[in-house]
Amino acid sequence: MTRTVDVPDLVDRARAGQPRAVARLISLVEDASPRLREVARALAPFTGHARVIGLTGAPGVGKSTSTSALVRAYRDRGERVGVLAVDPSSPFSGGALLGDRVRMGEHATDPGVFIRSMATRGHLGGLSWATPQALRVLDAAGCDVVLVETVGVGQSEVEVVSLADTTVVLLAPGMGDGVQAAKAGILEVADVFVVNKADRDGADATARDLKHVISLGRRERADAGWRPPVVKAVAARAEGIDDVMAALDAHHAHLRDRGELPRRRARRAAGEIEAIALNTLRSRLGTGQAGTAATRLAEQVATGTLDPYTAADHLITALTT
Amino acid sequence: MTRTVDVPDLVDRARAGQPRAVARLISLVEDASPRLREVARALAPFTGHARVIGLTGAPGVGKSTSTSALVRAYRDRGERVGVLAVDPSSPFSGGALLGDRVRMGEHATDPGVFIRSMATRGHLGGLSWATPQALRVLDAAGCDVVLVETVGVGQSEVEVVSLADTTVVLLAPGMGDGVQAAKAGILEVADVFVVNKADRDGADATARDLKHVISLGRRERADAGWRPPVVKAVAARAEGIDDVMAALDAHHAHLRDRGELPRRRARRAAGEIEAIALNTLRSRLGTGQAGTAATRLAEQVATGTLDPYTAADHLITALTT
Numbered sequence: 081m082t083r084t085v086d087v088p089d090l091v092d093r094a095r096a097g098q099p100r101a102v103a104r105l106i107s108l109v110e111d112a113s114p115r116l117r118e119v120a121r122a123l124a125p126f127t128g129h130a131r132v133i134g135l136t137g138a139p140g141v142g143k144s145t146s147t148s149a150l151v152r153a154y155r156d157r158g159e160r161v162g163v164l165a166v167d168p169s170s171p172f173s174g175g176a177l178l179g180d181r182v183r184m185g186e187h188a189t190d191p192g193v194f195i196r197s198m199a200t201r202g203h204l205g206g207l208s209w210a211t212p213q214a215l216r217v218l219d220a221a222g223c224d225v226v227l228v229e230t231v232g233v234g235q236s237e238v239e240v241v242s243l244a245d246t247t248v249v250l251l252a253p254g255m256g257d258g259v260q261a262a263k264a265g266i267l268e269v270a271d272v273f274v275v276n277k278a279d280r281d282g283a284d285a286t287a288r289d290l291k292h293v294i295s296l297g298r299r300e301r302a303d304a305g306w307r308p309p310v311v312k313a314v315a316a317r318a319e320g321i322d323d324v325m326a327a328l329d330a331h332h333a334h335l336r337d338r339g340e341l342p343r344r345r346a347r348r349a350a351g352e353i354e355a356i357a358l359n360t361l362r363s364r365l366g367t368g369q370a371g372t373a374a375t376r377l378a379e380q381v382a383t384g385t386l387d388p389y390t391a392a393d394h395l396i397t398a399l400t401t
Numbered sequence: 402m403t404r405t406v407d408v409p410d411l412v413d414r415a416r417a418g419q420p421r422a423v424a425r426l427i428s429l430v431e432d433a434s435p436r437l438r439e440v441a442r443a444l445a446p447f448t449g450h451a452r453v454i455g456l457t458g459a460p461g462v463g464k465s466t467s468t469s470a471l472v473r474a475y476r477d478r479g480e481r482v483g484v485l486a487v488d489p490s491s492p493f494s495g496g497a498l499l500g501d502r503v504r505m506g507e508h509a510t511d512p513g514v515f516i517r518s519m520a521t522r523g524h525l526g527g528l529s530w531a532t533p534q535a536l537r538v539l540d541a542a543g544c545d546v547v548l549v550e551t552v553g554v555g556q557s558e559v560e561v562v563s564l565a566d567t568t569v570v571l572l573a574p575g576m577g578d579g580v581q582a583a584k585a586g587i588l589e590v591a592d593v594f595v596v597n598k599a600d601r602d603g604a605d606a607t608a609r610d611l612k613h614v615i616s617l618g619r620r621e622r623a624d625a626g627w628r629p630p631v632v633k634a635v636a637a638r639a640e641g642i643d644d645v646m647a648a649l650d651a652h653h654a655h656l657r658d659r660g661e662l663p664r665r666r667a668r669r670a671a672g673e674i675e676a677i678a679l680n681t682l683r684s685r686l687g688t689g690q691a692g693t694a695a696t697r698l699a700e701q702v703a704t705g706t707l708d709p710y711t712a713a714d715h716l717i718t719a720l721t722t
Contacts, residue, residue, distance in 0.1 A: 117708075124702075128704050379670075388534075400720070
């Protein structure tokens with residue numbers, strides 16, 4: 081498909097809040113379009129504004145409902161909101177999360193809300209590649225807040241958490257107790273815990289267990305002064321959302337007051353740059369002079385005329401000259 | 402611990418078949434010793450000889466028993482045998498697999514057998530880093546065959562499979578049927594299937610299911626002409642081991658006749674070199690001039706004065722000048 085793309089015009093229209101322009105830009109970065117670099121350059125001056133909030137938790141804890149409730153709360157404040165729904169296990173190749181779409185339906189016609197589902201198609205480094213770039217699009221499009229929703233399973237979740245200024249971990253009574261959360265390494269990354277479906281039996285026990293585990297845990301992160309609060313909510317009825325918002329604001333203020341916000345964002349950018357650089361180098365191995373060198377070096381190592389470390393030194397030279 | 406290491410002497414003694422020298426060399430590569438490069442250089446001229454056979458399968462299918470039976474069979478032919486037991490889930494930090502040690506006990510005093518358990522300690526890239534180097538030690542020490550035994554779970558297994566000339570996937574009746582194997586992507590990597598514990602109920606059904614799934618599957622690998630045989634065995638009683646050996650020999654001959662053996666080994670070396678090169682570059686990001694550049698670039702991207710792709714270009718330049 082050869083469709084002319086006028087990147088500066090797209091960026092202008094995205095900044096003016098046109099949903100189709102925003103969607104088109106995200107598609108360009110998600111598909112690793114040849115125009116990717118041009119898009120990135122055009123977006124850069126308008127980024128660095130949005131607060132990024134990650135939401136994660138096991139399937140069934142009510143992530144989409146909670147995300148939707150938070151969207152409403154931020155909209156009530158008059159803020160522009162972006163949502164990136166990342167589901168590494170989604171079988172839909174285009175990444176559409178039907179459940180989200182349905183639940184997010186109330187926001188579908190709101191010009192102050194951009195919702196995008198992303199699947200992890202795995203090309204060019206998967207999540208770590210496309211999601212930060214989609215985030216930049218929403219940031220440049222004037223979103224005050226971007227909510228990144230992920231299924232709380234494994235590596236891809238941790239990658240997405242690393243994008244967020246504030247990470248919210250959702251639990252539900254009788255589903256994932258505090259100990260399980262601790263096992264999953266989730267204590268390490270959570271800034272705010274929400275016990276959702278708090279009208280169910282066992283909500284108090286879950287909250288209590290969680291607080292106990294938090295009191296035992298040592299926080300390894302730079303903001304050791306922050307103890308993650310545990311907030312109870314019933315997102316489906318919008319109960320407790322004020323408390324969640326208060327916790328999110330408190331964490332944001334904490335980061336800001338300690339000068340931690342720019343540090344966290346610089347760390348995020350560092351990871352992003354490194355991933356792009358290593359991917360770029362890796363892709364050079366398949367083609368041109370570096371590719372030829374890689375093939376020759378592999379043969380030498382396979383036949384024992386060269387050791388792999390010396391070969392790696394030669395490969396680095398070939399990659400970079 | 403500062404212990405003088407005379408690498409050339411160690412290599413000489415390993416080549417003479419001294420188990421302690423072999424063990425010491427593997428420790429040096431496994432611990433990413435500063436002498437790693439020297440060890441790799443000293444080993445290179447003596448590598449490229451060993452046949453590498455990967456064995457994988459779910460816990461309980463009898464991997465260690467089968468490995469032990471194969472060790473015996475190769476020893477009966479007068480060949481020198483190495484065993485690398487890799488268990489990514491092993492809780493023993495030193496990587497000792499007690500079960501293996503006990504079952505391998507019969508070979509413990511055989512000077513023609515080297516057995517090494519490796520845990521995936523995850524430093525410097527984990528499995529993909531240390532196992533190929535340990536393999537080189539056993540190869541240089543004169544092993545005709547190296548058996549690499551892994552638990553058939555997830556990514557690390559696939560990494561280890563990529564080391565092997567021939568990959569054996571073990572199943573047992575009523576444990577992992579053909580469909581499960583296909584799901585796990587194991588059909589893609591298996592060159593030989595062994596239905597172990599074939600004296601149990603359901604062995605014929607498992608073998609039949611497996612053959613059916615194989616007949617449906619398309620082989621993506623270069624050796625599309627090879628259809629993986631399904632062999633039944635009772636490794637604990639050494640029944641069917643002759644058939645397994647015949648299947649291994651047939652696959653080896655197939656690879657050799659098609660010129661696939663050097664290609665497979667070159668591909669393996671290419672992956673190994675690439676992993677070392679990217680790790681080397683990544684480690685440079687933390688220190689010196691490249692580290693300083695990385696920090697500065699991250700700040701510029703975080704504040705929107707630079708886009709991440711241009712930053713990555715600068716980073717590559719900083720890494721390589």
